[in-house]
Amino acid sequence: MDDGLVQAKFPPDLEKMLGVESQTNTQANAFVQAFLRNSMQSNSRLDLKGILAHKAVILEYARPKKKKEKRNSKKAKGLNARQKRELKVFQIKPEQQRYELFLPLHNLWRQYIIDLCSGLKPSSSPQFVQQKLLKADFHGAIITVVRSRCPSYVGTTGILVQEFKHVFKIITKEDRLKVIPKRNSVFAVEINGFVSHIYGNKFEQRASERSAKKFKVKGTIDL
Structure with missing residues (x-):
């Protein structure tokens, strides 16, 4: 280390205010070298003056703080049930209540069920088909009310x-929109010769909820 490295002295007025006395250059250099020896790892081959002459020594290091990115805590929310009713999201307009408009949907549903039931062959087990239908999506299916406490629905x-x-909404061949309550009703669904009966009391769930529920193949209903 250059002996003239530490030469700065406090101004007289600062010495008086702090109550300290500046050291001589020799004393200051001796203090710095003693401090460095104690602070650095001991090594018999360590050339302190050589290191200081060619390398900067960091006495203190503070890791810079990373700036946290502000995330948008507000997630996009969908419409609630009241808003959907006010906007009439589920309303089918009168000009759209035509049976022929939904025939393509029915054809898509038939193909969907055939694929779901592994081809829906005549040799398929009725119990297997029934289990698949219980968890299937019925939008597009042709359903018939075969039993009900309200005779007008039959x-x-x-x-x-x-x-x-709690309800099914269907379009009849007469282009009329019918709202049929599931409770206390039995519905029949026919596809490729297989007729499946749906017991409405056991079917009072949304399609998404029904797909995760376990059903018994043989149902009962009190009419």
């Missing part, structure tokens, strides 16, 4: 266009 047939937790 015989009603149409394409299922909307399924809610």
